[in-house]
Amino acid sequence: MADATPLWRALFDDALRKYGPVNLAAKLGYNNHTLVSRINGGHVAASKIFQRRVIDRLHVVAECPVSGLEQPRSECKRLALCPAPTHNPLAMRFWKACQTCTHKPEKES
Known part of the structure; x- marks a missing residue:
């Protein structure tokens, strides 16, 4: 093999x-x-x-489920692993969707 x-x-x-x-x-x-x-x-x-x-x-996610656009993994990591953006309703919608996304990166130890 x-x-x-x-x-x-x-x-x-x-x-x-x-x-x-x-x-x-x-x-x-x-x-x-x-x-x-x-x-x-x-x-x-x-x-x-x-x-x-x-x-x-x-590495690029072909289509982000939230934005519908191509998304680099680094951007997925930035959005999904940051603290909840309670000051910005639009960013909060993205963040919430990222928490259950199949593309969400793992936290590094």
């Missing part, structure tokens, strides 16, 4: 082909593309933090 490619690696490889190392590094929030190039070349292993960042920044 062939090993399944981890989600972070599939996202990383696709984005690397699409954007190149310099633009991918910027998209991941790095000022320098060295880490991206070294991980791609197999010179260093990707840390759990790097893998999580790739998923957060590059």
Whole structure:
């Protein structure tokens, strides 16, 4: 049996082909593309933090049930895991829907 490619690696490889190392590094929030190039070349292993960042920044929920739009996982995490926005009725509607959404990310320890 062939090993399944981890989600972070599939996202990383696709984005690397699409954007190149310099633009991918910027998209991941790095000022320098060295880490991206070294991980791609197999010179260093990707840390759990790097893998999580790739998923957060590059994994996209095709259609958010609340907005109906494409939503990066990082935005799902920001909306679903923040404290209830009691000061803003619209944000509260989004937050409530996020609490029962099938795409809701897990809290990190």
